[in-house]
Amino acid sequence: MRSFLSAAIALAVVPQALAAETGHAALDWSAFELIWAIPFVGILLSIAILPLAAPHFWHHRQGAVAIAWALAFLVPFAALYGFEHAHHEFLHSMLLDYIPFVIMLFALYTISGGVYVKGHFAGTPVNNTGLLALGTGLASFTGTTGASVLLIRPLIRANAGRKYNVHTVVFFIFLVSNIGGSLTPLGDPPLYLGFLKGVDFFWTTTNLLAKTIVAVAVLLSVFFVLDSILYGREAKSEAPKDTSISLVGKRNLLLLAAVVGVVLWTATWETDGVVNIGGIAVDYPSIVRSGGLLALAFLSLAITPAEARTGNDFNWGPMAEVAKLFLGIFVTIIPVIGILKAGSAGALAPVVALVTNPDGTPNNAAYFWVTGGLSSFLDNAPTYLVFFNAAGGDPATLMTTFAGTLAAISAGAVFMGANTYIGNAPNFMVKAIAEDMGVKMPSFFGYMVWSVVFLLPTFGLITYLFFL
Secondary structure, three states: OHHHHHHHHHHHHHHHHOOOOOOOOOOOHHHOOHHHHHHHHHHHHHHHHHHHHOHHHHHHHHHHHHHHHHHHHHHHHHHHHOHHHHHHHHHHHHHHHHHHHHHHHHHHHHHHOOOEEEOOOOOOHHHHHHHHHHHHHHHHHHHHHHHHHHHHHHHHHHOOOOOOOHHHHHHHHHHOOOHHHOOOOOOOHHHHHHHHOOOOOOHHHHHHHHHHHHHHHHHHHHHHHHHHHHHHOOOHHHOOOOOOOEEEOOHHHHHHHHHHHHHHHHHOOOOOOEEEEOOEEEEHHHHHHHHHHHHHHHHHHHHOOHHHHHHOOOOOHHHHHHHHHHHHHHHHHHHHHHHHHOHHHOOOHHHHHHOEOOOOOEOHHHHHHHHHHHHHHHOHHHHHHHHHHHOOOOHHHHHOOOHHHHHHHHHHHHHHHHOOOOOOHHHHHHHHHHHHOOOOOOOHHHHHHHHHHHHHHHHHHHHHHHHO
């Protein structure tokens, strides 16, 4: 971790120290070839392949891999276009995207990890469906990571005595770790990136609510029927009996409410005040929001009983992994976003054409499936950014004139992050927790069988109802 931090600091400081004295001029991204996207594709393929092909190496060297891919872009970029450009683009990405993004995840992960559900209930179809519904509702406010950390262990304990329990974890990933996070920027990383780009906090609530209700209603109904059939095949005495349920670390619920308050307040704070950091203007609301979230996270660490953290097996591994990998992602995505901003004049013109109708209007169904399809394998947060920019990248226009397009991009990124284990950060985390607790989870492709059977028909219905 120390070497990772040293490399990250070097990435910020060295370009600044070597920057030219001349002023910064805008780059012509239409002149960039697709070869500049290789580091971005490389780090995403590393995330997809190395945990399966070389798990030991990946566990110990993921930070080095992220830094290597970041340098694979920054070094030739600085050599060809100058250190001033390299420094400006890197610092812009770090200050306006990466740091606020990681701070939000850190706050939600820390605070949610301080709430421990003590006791257990019987894993009946009614109880299981109720817990999935609860987690799905919580995910938009505690984040999919927070809701997953909070509820996956109680769900597994409730079904520990059942012969058939894999499906409960699979549907938990579908609903709590993904689709449930679709209603606010707090819910899922792609939506928070949209918020940082200027999308209103409650825009996702109003524009994705109907789509989320349909997806959740279908999947919960299917789960209840499936769980009832499997439950009927088991001896009822095997299921754990109900015990008293209590919460340890309840003060963290107030801190979660405070997180929502801080984000909402800073989102409505209108001011022209900025702080200039290395030539990048960071506005006052962003600084106050990040500071407030950090304060709430450290307050949670101070006031949470040790029993809560111990009961949740709380550790910093998942958070450290996210911080390392997304540093590389946010650096290597710089040229991809730049090329997309060039539109039909850029090297990614075929991608723009794929999601554009012959008359020049956006094809919302294509945006939903292409964003979602790539989110299934390339992590949904950077994929959201790619297509947000492919659609023009102007939040004011996307929230109004092209609201259907932004809804398609948002729903595709959030919903279809559930299609594979690598589509969204909590998916692998839930899988690891389940296996540690004795659940025999399906393989990478085995899990995809579940998603093809249950998720793709649901997404087809969503497309028919909302995007055609």
